[in-house]
Amino acid sequence: xxxxxxxxxxxxxxxxSHTAGAARIGYIARRLLGCQPARAEILLHGSFAATxxxxxxxxxxxxxxxxxxxxxxxxxxxFELAHKAxxxxxxxxxxxxxxxxxxxLLRLSDGAGQTVEVNASSLGGGRIRVxxxxxxxxxxxxxxxxxxxxxxxxxxxxxxxxxxxxxxxxNIATMQxxxxxxxxxxxxxxxxxxxxxxxxxxxxxxxxxxxxxxxLNPERGN
Amino acid sequence: xxxxxxxxxxxxxxxxxxxxxxxLDDCQDRGVARDASFSRMAALWEAMKxxxxxxxxxxxxxxxxxxxxxxxxxxxxxxxMSPFVTAVMSTALKVGECNACMGRIVAAPTAGASGVLPAVxxxxxxxxxxxxxxxxxxxxVAAGFGQVIATRASIAGAEGGCQAEIGSAxxxxxxxxxxxxxxxxxxxSFACASALQNLMGxxxxxxxxxxxxxxxxxxxxxxxxxxAAAELALAxxxxxxxxxxxxxxxxxxxxxxxxxxxxxxxxxxAATPTGRHxxxxxxxxxxx
Ligand code: SF4
Numbered sequence: 410x411x412x413x414x415x416x417x418x419x420x421x422x423x424x425x426s427h428t429a430g431a432a433r434i435g436y437i438a439r440r441l442l443g444c445q446p447a448r449a450e451i452l453l454h455g456s457f458a459a460t461x462x463x464x465x466x467x468x469x470x471x472x473x474x475x476x477x478x479x480x481x482x483x484x485x486x487x488f489e490l491a492h493k494a495x496x497x498x499x500x501x502x503x504x505x506x507x508x509x510x511x512x513x514l515l516r517l518s519d520g521a522g523q524t525v526e527v528n529a530s531s532l533g534g535g536r537i538r539v540x541x542x543x544x545x546x547x548x549x550x551x552x553x554x555x556x557x558x559x560x561x562x563x564x565x566x567x568x569x570x571x572x573x574x575x576x577x578x579x580n581i582a583t584m585q586x587x588x589x590x591x592x593x594x595x596x597x598x599x600x601x602x603x604x605x606x607x608x609x610x611x612x613x614x615x616x617x618x619x620x621x622x623x624x625l626n627p628e629r630g631n
Numbered sequence: 632x633x634x635x636x637x638x639x640x641x642x643x644x645x646x647x648x649x650x651x652x653x654x655l656d657d658c659q660d661r662g663v664a665r666d667a668s669f670s671r672m673a674a675l676w677e678a679m680k681x682x683x684x685x686x687x688x689x690x691x692x693x694x695x696x697x698x699x700x701x702x703x704x705x706x707x708x709x710x711x712m713s714p715f716v717t718a719v720m721s722t723a724l725k726v727g728e729c730n731a732c733m734g735r736i737v738a739a740p741t742a743g744a745s746g747v748l749p750a751v752x753x754x755x756x757x758x759x760x761x762x763x764x765x766x767x768x769x770x771x772v773a774a775g776f777g778q779v780i781a782t783r784a785s786i787a788g789a790e791g792g793c794q795a796e797i798g799s800a801x802x803x804x805x806x807x808x809x810x811x812x813x814x815x816x817x818x819x820s821f822a823c824a825s826a827l828q829n830l831m832g833x834x835x836x837x838x839x840x841x842x843x844x845x846x847x848x849x850x851x852x853x854x855x856x857x858x859a860a861a862e863l864a865l866a867x868x869x870x871x872x873x874x875x876x877x878x879x880x881x882x883x884x885x886x887x888x889x890x891x892x893x894x895x896x897x898x899x900x901a902a903t904p905t906g907r908h909x910x911x912x913x914x915x916x917x918x919x
Contacts, residue, residue, distance in 0.1 A: 410633060410781050412657050412774035413671060416739045419678040422730030423692070423842040425742045460840040460896070463694050463913060465733050480678075485733040533787055535738065 418535045421484040426511055427457065427464035430531025432484060434539075435473020437551055438515045438527040441542060441623050447520030449474055449498040455510035457531075458502035467500050470513060474498070479535060512540070545587045545596050551625045553582060553600040558613065559620040562588050562595040566618055570597060573616075577609050594620065632660045634779050637823065637874040641816040649816045650768040653775035672774070673767045675737050679726075679749040682736045686725040690732040694913050697843040698732055701725030715758050716855070723750035723854045727847035739770075740777050740786040740799050743842045746850030747800035748773060751808055751857045761811060772810040773803035776823045783875065784882035788835035789894040791885030797846075797853040798830035798881065804857035809864050818864040824874035826860035831877075832884055834892035836899025839910035845900055 420429040439446060451470055453461050461467055465485065472487035473479075475494060483490060491498060505512055509530035518524040528541040538550050542557070549555050560566050567586065574581060580602040587596045604626055614622045634640045634656065643652035657668045688702035701724035704717065712720070726746035730736045736745040752766050777786065777799060785791035786799045805822035814822075830853070838844040864870075872880075891898030900906050 410778060411660050412653060412771075412778055413661075415777040415781050415786065416672065416675055416770060416774045417737055419675065419735065419737050420742065421733050421735050422742050422745070423733065425738045428733070429738070429742070456840070459914075463692075463839060463841040465693060468733075480735055482735050533789065534741070 414534060419480040420535060421465075421469070421480060421482065424464045425535045426531045426533045427461060427466045428469045428484075429479035429535035430511065430533070430537045431457070431466045431469035431513070432473040432477060432479040432481075433535065433537050433551070434513060434527075434529040434531060435470040435515070436476065436478065437473075437529065437537070437539060437625065438517060438525065439474050439476060440625060441527055441557065442517045442519060442523065442525045443621060443623070444519050444523075445476065445494065446474055446496060446517040448518045449496065450516040451498060451500045452503040452514040452516075453500065454503055454505040454508050454512040454514070457511050457513055470515070471496075471498055474515075474517070508540075509538075542596055543589070543594075545589050545594070547587050547596045547598050548585065549598045549600065552627055553602070554604045554627065555625045556597070556599040556601070556605060556610075556613070557623040557625070558597040558599070559622075560595055560597065561618040561620065562593050563618060566595070567597065569616065570599070570613065573609070573612065574599070574601070574605075577606065579603060579605055579609075632656060633782065634775055635782050637776065637779050637820045637878070640775050640779060641820055644816040648768075649775060649819060650771035650810060653771040653778075669767065672770050673763070675739065676763060676767050676770055678735065678737045679739075680753065682726050682729050682734060682745075683722055683749055683753060685734055686729055687732075687734075690728070690734070692731040692841070692843055693733070694839065694841060694843070696838075696841070696909070697847055698728050700847070701728055715754055716858070718754035718757070719750050719854050719858065720851050722753050723747060723850040724847060726750065727850040731841075731843045731847055739773070740781070740803065741788070741796045743788060743846045744796040744800035744850060744853060746847070747797065747804050747853040747857065748807065750850065750854035751804040752811070755808070755811060765811060769807040769811045772819060773807040776806040776819070777803045779875070780827075780878055780881075783878045785885060791882065792888045792893055793833040793835040793849060794827075794830050794881055795885055796835070797849045798827055798833055800850075801830055801853035801857045801860070802826040804854065805860035805864070808857060808861035812861070812865055814861075814865050820874040821868070821870040822860045822864035824870045824872060824877040825863055826856050827874075827877050827881055828870075828872065829856050829860065831881055834888060834899045835894045836892060836901045837894065837896055838901045838906040839913050840894075840896035840901070
């Protein structure tokens with residue numbers, strides 16, 4: 410734990426797990442969709458369902474979906490702001506088997522055919538963990554520069570990404586691969602030691618077989 | 632890297648002041664420059680001050696239980712405490728209420744205990760004219776002691792009870808105060824230990840599971856306890872049990888707390904008839 414895990418984050422209250430973490434989950438889900446959702450279905454599990462309203466979990470998730478950071482003072486007004494922005498959302502409770510007590514399932518769509526389903530948990534202190542994307546297991550915290558690549562599951566894809574990154578001097582800290590048996594889709598989650606240059610992400614995006622490439626950079630707060 | 636004992640922290644503080652030892656360790660730990668580390672802490676200090684400035688006495692929390700008492704205590708000026716101590720109390724309440732009412736605060740070490748550090752440092756700055764730089768240095772001291780508590784024990788109510796949140800905040804605040812007043816690293820460790828042992832065993836029992844009751848008011852006792860512990864240490868009173876041992880004991884106590892007293896809202900004040908009644912009313916509210 411570094412000293413800024415103890416001092417901070419700066420956040421809108423009342424709870425680092427139920428408010429700050431929830432805002433961050435909403436934000437990361439928005440990034441995984443790639444744009445502001447037109448529709449969002451929010452399903453709360455466990456303690457998120459039980460005490461979420463009193464903790465503003467609902468408002469924080471919507472704020473994150475609107476692109477707000479956990480310390481954005483507009484966070485409490487997120488419902489009204491979503492309404493103004495034309496974002497339609499629903500919030501209900503659910504039970505997810507074996508899930509962490511502070512877990513949410515988000516189903517987002519951009520209104521033009523793109524969708525994403527994100528299952529994520531708030532771990533305390535504002536830290537979060539994504540558990541699954543589109544029903545495929547994919548675990549990451551966003552604490553490091555992270556690339557989330559959804560691609561067609563075909564030979565050579567992994568080697569191609571890895572060599573591209575190493576060629577540009579990016580040191581891969583961890584790399585995980587997940588496959589959807591049926592759909593022929595795969596998710597690669599790559600955490601690196603250094604931030605990744607924007608132009609390299611563009612190269613990845615235009616490589617054959619890529620479905621969606623998301624880059625989370627914690628240094629820039631996203 | 633990262634301090635695992637107060638002993639190591641105090642040893643590192645041999646060549647440089649303790650706050651600087653913490654800063655240098657952070658630079659090494661995260662691979663950042665001195666300026667970057669200092670300015671990140673300075674931003675936290677700025678946000679703490681802002682949270683007090685932003686306080687709105689008319690704001691109420693989502694469930695309506697919390698708000699307004701920071702201003703109430705300030706305005707009543709009862710006179711039992713000195714104006715300085717009253718300012719400490721009202722600052723603790725203001726930040727705690729700001730947090731409960733979805734205002735912007737610094738979770739240091741946690742959102743529930745976010746009132747303690749601003750409460751011990753801000754009125755102190757006002758009363759004695761400390762510079763912002765001196766206050767930021769004191770925050771590095773708080774961070775160093777907090778880091779040891781977090782690694783050896785816990786700063787999460789769900790793990791260690793409220794002793795881990797308000798207790799840790801109080802201990803961090805006590806050490807920070809000693810440093811601000813020019814005390815030695817040993818005195819800081821005495822202050823940290825004595826603040827922590829005074830709140831040992833404090834349970835986490837938020838009514839309806841919300842960070843409001845008793846949380847907001849516990850920030851007051853955490854702050855006053857920090858002042859008392861710092862005053863003792865600065866007066867030269869030694870603490871018998873070494874700080875690291877106190878922290879380890881706090882962990883053991885936390886481990887032996889039943890889960891009903893660790894943020895589940897199932898024991899303590901939460902389990903009182905009134906506490907349950909409030910929880911029921913709120914859950915009825917949620918279903919509407
Ligand atoms: S009672 Fe629990 S939730 Fe409230 S401040 Fe203490 S540890 Fe935090």
